[in-house]
Amino acid sequence: MIDLATIWAFIIAFAVFVYVVMDGFDLGLGILFPLFPQKADRDVIMNTVAPVWDGNETWLVLGGGGMMAAFPLAYAVLMPALYTPMIAMLLGLVFRGVAFEFRWRTQKARNKWDLAFAGGSLVATLAQGIALGAILQGIHVEGRHYAGGWWDWLTPFSVLTGIALVIGYALLGATWLVMKTEGDLRERAYHLSWILLVAMLCAIGAVSIATPFLSVQYTQRWFAWPNIILTAPVPIAVAAVTALLLRALGNKNDHQPFFLTLALFALSYAGLGISMYPYIVPQSITIWQAAAPANSQIFMLVGVSILVPLILGYTAWAYWVFRGKVRPGHGYH
Amino acid sequence: MFEGWDAVVLARAQFAFTMSFHIVFPAFSIGLASYLAVLEALWLATGREVYINLFNYWLKIFAVAFGMGVVSGIVMSYQFGTNWSSFADKTGPVIGPMMAYEVLTAFFLEAGFLGVMLFGLSRVGPRLHFLATLMVAIGTLISAFWILSANSWMQTPAGHAVNADGQFVAADWLKVIFNPSFPYRLVHMVLAAYLTTSLVVGAVGAWHLLRDQHLAGPRVMFSMAMWMATLVAPIQILAGDQHGLNTLEHQPAKVMAMEGHFQSHKDGAPLILFGWPDQKDAKVKYAIEVPKLSSLILKHSLDAPLAGLDTVPRENWPPVPITFWSFRIMVGLGFLIMGLGLFSLLMRWRGMMYQSQLLHRFAVLMGPAGFIAVLAGWITTETGRQPFTVYGLLRTTDSASPLAAPAVGSSLIAFIIVYFAVFTAGVIYILRLMAQPPHPGEQGPTKDLPARAAGITPAAGAAAVEAVR
Numbered sequence: 089m090i091d092l093a094t095i096w097a098f099i100i101a102f103a104v105f106v107y108v109v110m111d112g113f114d115l116g117l118g119i120l121f122p123l124f125p126q127k128a129d130r131d132v133i134m135n136t137v138a139p140v141w142d143g144n145e146t147w148l149v150l151g152g153g154g155m156m157a158a159f160p161l162a163y164a165v166l167m168p169a170l171y172t173p174m175i176a177m178l179l180g181l182v183f184r185g186v187a188f189e190f191r192w193r194t195q196k197a198r199n200k201w202d203l204a205f206a207g208g209s210l211v212a213t214l215a216q217g218i219a220l221g222a223i224l225q226g227i228h229v230e231g232r233h234y235a236g237g238w239w240d241w242l243t244p245f246s247v248l249t250g251i252a253l254v255i256g257y258a259l260l261g262a263t264w265l266v267m268k269t270e271g272d273l274r275e276r277a278y279h280l281s282w283i284l285l286v287a288m289l290c291a292i293g294a295v296s297i298a299t300p301f302l303s304v305q306y307t308q309r310w311f312a313w314p315n316i317i318l319t320a321p322v323p324i325a326v327a328a329v330t331a332l333l334l335r336a337l338g339n340k341n342d343h344q345p346f347f348l349t350l351a352l353f354a355l356s357y358a359g360l361g362i363s364m365y366p367y368i369v370p371q372s373i374t375i376w377q378a379a380a381p382a383n384s385q386i387f388m389l390v391g392v393s394i395l396v397p398l399i400l401g402y403t404a405w406a407y408w409v410f411r412g413k414v415r416p417g418h419g420y421h
Numbered sequence: 422m423f424e425g426w427d428a429v430v431l432a433r434a435q436f437a438f439t440m441s442f443h444i445v446f447p448a449f450s451i452g453l454a455s456y457l458a459v460l461e462a463l464w465l466a467t468g469r470e471v472y473i474n475l476f477n478y479w480l481k482i483f484a485v486a487f488g489m490g491v492v493s494g495i496v497m498s499y500q501f502g503t504n505w506s507s508f509a510d511k512t513g514p515v516i517g518p519m520m521a522y523e524v525l526t527a528f529f530l531e532a533g534f535l536g537v538m539l540f541g542l543s544r545v546g547p548r549l550h551f552l553a554t555l556m557v558a559i560g561t562l563i564s565a566f567w568i569l570s571a572n573s574w575m576q577t578p579a580g581h582a583v584n585a586d587g588q589f590v591a592a593d594w595l596k597v598i599f600n601p602s603f604p605y606r607l608v609h610m611v612l613a614a615y616l617t618t619s620l621v622v623g624a625v626g627a628w629h630l631l632r633d634q635h636l637a638g639p640r641v642m643f644s645m646a647m648w649m650a651t652l653v654a655p656i657q658i659l660a661g662d663q664h665g666l667n668t669l670e671h672q673p674a675k676v677m678a679m680e681g682h683f684q685s686h687k688d689g690a691p692l693i694l695f696g697w698p699d700q701k702d703a704k705v706k707y708a709i710e711v712p713k714l715s716s717l718i719l720k721h722s723l724d725a726p727l728a729g730l731d732t733v734p735r736e737n738w739p740p741v742p743i744t745f746w747s748f749r750i751m752v753g754l755g756f757l758i759m760g761l762g763l764f765s766l767l768m769r770w771r772g773m774m775y776q777s778q779l780l781h782r783f784a785v786l787m788g789p790a791g792f793i794a795v796l797a798g799w800i801t802t803e804t805g806r807q808p809f810t811v812y813g814l815l816r817t818t819d820s821a822s823p824l825a826a827p828a829v830g831s832s833l834i835a836f837i838i839v840y841f842a843v844f845t846a847g848v849i850y851i852l853r854l855m856a857q858p859p860h861p862g863e864q865g866p867t868k869d870l871p872a873r874a875a876g877i878t879p880a881a882g883a884a885a886v887e888a889v890r
Contacts, residue, residue: 160513167502
């Protein structure tokens, strides 16, 4: 049961998940940027992630590069199918990535780079969410190639997942601010967290209701006996985490809202995994069909098992160095 | 729009455009990261303030350049899939793991320690901070190792087999990684990055010396940069020559295009200095040539026979004019850089290093020369590999994604607009930073010391900095 392809499916899924939660909160800060028009607030918001955003985004490169290496066929089919959202995401990331440095290098054009940071974050997030929806709804494959058109990705469902991800990242960003800031800024982040949590629950509900209608396979996976014994705990856990999150927000706790939101993401992500497994391109290509030859997967597995723990170690150290609240006028810039 | 265009040509244009923008930044940051590590080491060893001032000065520039390298690099890692999906499917099992190792061993290392390098001096103290700088510098070199190995495998594939699905698979990983052209390409590119950086540093130093020859910071950086150019340029020319001989052995058609040799020569081939290669008529028009010199360079014998493109089927010819001219631009700049190095040596010997305005003007002019040479060199080697992506084995036309021309055309236009807007702004900000000379007490990207550096208060951080001086 546990073979190389399955191990690699978990590794790629892990890399993508780490990306989603880590770049998720800093993309979320970009999405929330327009709601904080004061320069002093924006400086603080930017400085809460300035030392770590680059590391966060590296997980995206690992997800993409790792997929090309471990599941080249899936990478080759998915990327052309998601051409427009992928290009939009890349361009969005360009704008927001450079804004981290550029906005400190100019007085005159600072507002422009703030806009680039917000717009780029929003576009990149929307594109990622749409890409997710487009994958879930299925992709037209013939032979070893994508065989659909270049607008196939755009459907009401993919737009729904796009919006859902924007809400999710914004909630991550808001709870991150609760943890990393003080005073009035933190108060507003609390307030936003409430609204965004409600929106996020609606989004999770909408996507969960819509998904089974996409394909019989999803319906059977979730509701057929005996699968339901394994799948039922997921919505139950979502309810439990939500209750804890509401309590944490009510108590104005510093750290809990962020980490409970991470838990909410983890559960949604597990739900996606349950829907998709063992397909990597739903209904067309399984992880075994897409898998690279064993010697490629083994060659990388050696590196992954040694290097990923190391990476997690020094990444944690970097976060530790920059721990604590960021105060106005005491940023890193 | 773009109806009737060739989607593959558009995809190639997009890759060439995004790649050319990208390579400029790593070429600079590989050299600059090492330079920063050297400056910080000198500061730690001597305690001289000028070194920490220079470190902080270049660190701000590094931060901007590195950010642009990161975002333009993410684009590259996804473009294999979006635009070259057949290539990704077929070569993924071989090239993918090398790129995955690049991410795991290099990108994470750089990104993980970059934050501490940029903002963390007062939080972690000088020694741990130096470790972070060192890790970033080492990360850039490891990154060069893997990506050049992957590129070299495409140029001179080795150690592979082909499976039932038509994919390349590794038969021997060591042979794949250390393929025949890799050592030459790695040395050539890393030296190029060091030279590129030294020319930029030298130009900035010279620019400020032209205004005031007594400034301590510009003097130190100018002297260091000129030592680098003096010592490395001749080594680079030697390395380039060796790389060329390696190419002659493994990719003869590329060398024929570089030399403009459409015809074979039985007893000694001429070196065509300049001319206009006409691909259609298969001859170099208006050629100025030195008899037999090409045979001497490539075969170390005046009368050695040298085969021309007439021995290669026409459908396998690379585009000769581009390969021919980009090669000449690179070589020409290489000799100019060596000239600058020698001139600076002469001035140094005469004690005119910081006074010679002619030397300073020359150095300022040569500031961008490294970038142009790097671009020209890459255009030579990548164009010379055509019409293949994996040399001799996988044609470029069989590598592209099944995309319609309008899709690729639109994205190409989007990239052009966004890159010019964003990276022009970035270059302006860098030039603005360079326009100021390094000041005594120069600050890094950290303007204000972080308030709550648990364990290390700002005062303790400052004390740690003082302790080293």
